[in-house]
Amino acid sequence: MNFATLDLNLLRVLDALFRDGSTVKAADRLAMSQSSVSGALSRLRHALGDQLFIRQSNRLVATDYAAGLEAGLREELERLEALLTRPAAFDPQTAEGTFRIAASDFFAELLMPPLGDLLQKSAPHIRAQLVDLVPNDYVASLERRNADIALIPDLALPEWVNREPLFSSPFHVIARAGNPGTAELKDGMHMPMDVFCALHHVLFSPEGNLTAMGDAALNRVGKSRQVAMTVPVFSGVCRAVSESDLIALVPAQLASKVANSFRLCVFEPPMEIDPALIIGIWHKRSDNNPMASWMRRQVFSLMTALDVDT
Known part of the structure; x- marks a missing residue:
């Protein structure tokens, strides 16, 4: 069998045949026509090199080879379904995970103490990590998943990076x-x-x-x-x-x-210095990640509070 060319939709048909023992009932389960299910079974037989099912009276009975596939196939399909199913509503009180923030040690003083207090009260199972902000490597750290967000001075960014202005720092x-x-x-x-x-x-x-x-x-x-x-x-x-x-x-x-x-x-300095605009950046791939979205909101809320007349 060449797995690279196997139509994975056929595995859903195989699972339905295991469950129902009938092309008619499997067709009903899958909202397909009986002829489509029969055609899928024929392709499965060719791909796997086995009859898979033998007709016994009015029921299809799995061959020994096919019977050995049933439990594992169902487990893998359920795991795939769980992988692709969007998570339930995010609950910070029960959520678990790690969120990495690339930033200078400025934020060890200004961000991490209030963030630690917030997480202890609102999300006790989420771990926050402040990691080194490597000069000229801000964007690459997001691409390599070394950080979930980076807190940096404003600069030009590639289109796959999102930005949020946070505060101006005189x-x-x-x-x-x-x-x-x-x-x-x-x-x-x-x-x-x-x-x-x-x-x-x-x-x-x-x-x-x-x-x-x-x-x-x-x-x-x-x-x-x-x-x-x-x-x-x-x-x-x-x-x-x-x-x-x-x-x-x-x-x-x-x-x-x-x-x-x-x-x-x-x-106060003797000359005028343009304040630095600090922004938060993250990879667009995590826009809809529930935990990452929640953590960004918490971090950014704490940081925008720094934008005061100093």
Whole structure:
């Protein structure tokens, strides 16, 4: 038998013949004509190399070969039906699964704590995983199923990726409380340009780049800054600032979140920096996945709450 050329509809006919022992009754079950069922049986006999059924009185009796197929065939058809049947209404309280979020460690501070609380109360059997956001690999991670969503700055995307704008993130300057370079400044003030350019900076950059959005803004006004180090995670940036006289430009929401725990002062930057628009992206193939859809709504709702006047 060449399975690649077998018409799988014939297996439904075979199952109906097992159940009913009659081409007439099988035709009724399948809403087919008796001649169509008889024709299907003839093709099955040819494909499988066996008579399959012998007429005994007014009933078809399975051959030994066919009888050996009956239970397994029914099990496989039921499994296939279950595979192709759309799931029942999604209930987060009973749903089980894993949802992977590709994002920087910014979201370990801003997303994962409230998401953990939400899942514990509303979906206790769903596991959320924050996975590394590999630079320049955002879209590929969705394609390879390494992530269910990615939280990234806005950029051009292929047509098979969906996007949802989440929040705009301005930038603030952070310095440790007691940094002598900012001793004359009060928390929340605009940092003077000469102070900003004189102090050494730690820069968030997973790739190790020595320039970022802040440098483009400085270039527009004919200024530059001194980058002393780069760190691939925001937590490392904040830690370096808190234990040195370095300063850093970080997303305003993050600065507000960690200022107390890291004992940081937060200042407005001296130049205008366009806020970064953060978006959520996902593969269109999961548009109708009930758990993925529910999780996207929860994550995106938590993230849009960050779009406030900071």
